[in-house]
Amino acid sequence: MTGYDPRLTPARPDLAALHLEGKVPAARYVAGTVCQVIVPAAPLRREPVADQPLATEVLYGERVTIYEATVEGWAWGQIESDGYVGWLPSSALAPPGPAPTHCVRVPRTFIFPAPNIKLPPLAAPTLGARLAITGTEGRFVVTAEGGYIPAHHVRPLAGPLERDFVTVAERLLGVPYLWGGKTPLGFDCSGLVQVALDAAGIKAPRDSDQQEATLGKPIDPGVDFANVQRGDLVFWPGHVAIVSDPQTLVHANAWHMMVAIEPLAQALSRIVRTGAVVNAVCRLPAWVE
The missing domain is CATH 3.90.1720.10 (endopeptidase domain like (from Nostoc punctiforme))
Incomplete structure (x- = not known):
């Protein structure tokens, strides 16, 4: 496999994704572990160094396949949605929960610990963030983790979509x-x-x-x-x-x-x-x- 785009190919000389075995040379190949972003936006960088330029961000609820996690707190993997490859803080990741059903449709919303907007928010996911919604309570939808979000701030992934x-x-x-x-x-x-x-x-x-x-x-x-x-x-x-x-x-x-x-x-x-x-x-x- 020659001429591949390193931005989109989970391969390094020492490590590559298992599905690339026989296509890209590497010292070893691993299957990877699927994780989910649990912060509003996880920074993805080319190198596992905090002051390196930002390559992209991975939004709340998005899935990432991780091929290596270091003791220094970095994880190297590939974003499921657009295929981008790089290093993220391990603290921004957790095992995946239920599959997302909705996404945030406003620039930013809040996840509250109860159906009460006066309580301190638990998180503030942004436009496009993925959420697993399991029910409704009054003017709120309820996430799989038990959080509450204003219902009109989200939409089902199946639609209706933005028209423009x-x-x-x-x-x-x-x-x-x-x-x-x-x-x-x-x-x-x-x-x-x-x-x-x-x-x-x-x-x-x-x-x-x-x-x-x-x-x-x-x-x-x-x-x-x-x-x-x-x-x-x-x-x-x-x-x-x-x-x-x-x-x-x-x-x-x-x-x-x-x-x-x-x-x-x-x-x-x-x-x-x-x-x-x-x-x-x-x-x-x-x-x-």
């Missing part, structure tokens, strides 16, 4: 830019796209180059981008932005250092000034009723 993923992104205006971020405490460009699309039931890879290669079909944007429409994705080197309307983009970006709405012409002018060009404009299948 761009609206999801627009609700997050002003959230700070954070390299590797995937929560309302901080997003990067592709993290915003991935989380917004997930809310609409569209599975997306993690990084902008992966999204450019797999999401939708390239279109001709036309002179001065006259042919773009709401929901198109605009890619330039190392970045992805969402067309809000033919004159406007919404994107998490390091220029504004936040999720911002920006005139398309202004963004294109800035790209040209840096010596870059737009790589592609991709259009997803119909997603708005």
Whole structure:
């Protein structure tokens, strides 16, 4: 197995996933153990060092297959949802509970120890977090662990989905830019796209180059981008932005250092000034009723 993407392949010279035996050289192969994230967002890094850059975040309730756990408190594994590989704090993981049935549909919610919003919350899962819901009590849903969440803050994984993923992104205006971020405490460009699309039931890879290669079909944007429409994705080197309307983009970006709405012409002018060009404009299948 040559030319594999290390971001998506659980393989190192000393250790690899058992299913890669015979495909990737490694000193040993292990089956791995499925775990579940128990914190609002677990940081995933390339190396087991706390001050290394953030590669991505794994949200509350997501599953991760762990292939190695160190005595220093790190776990190396692969995220089930998007296949990303890296190191997480072992303290953020626990054996999996019941399969998730719902996800958080608002930027952030609280899990209370009882159906009483005056009590100190147990946790604060964010948009897209997975939850196993076993019942209802008044205005709350009840988690498998016995926590209580405002019912209108979650939706069944089976639907109804968000009708417009761009609206999801627009609700997050002003959230700070954070390299590797995937929560309302901080997003990067592709993290915003991935989380917004997930809310609409569209599975997306993690990084902008992966999204450019797999999401939708390239279109001709036309002179001065006259042919773009709401929901198109605009890619330039190392970045992805969402067309809000033919004159406007919404994107998490390091220029504004936040999720911002920006005139398309202004963004294109800035790209040209840096010596870059737009790589592609991709259009997803119909997603708005």
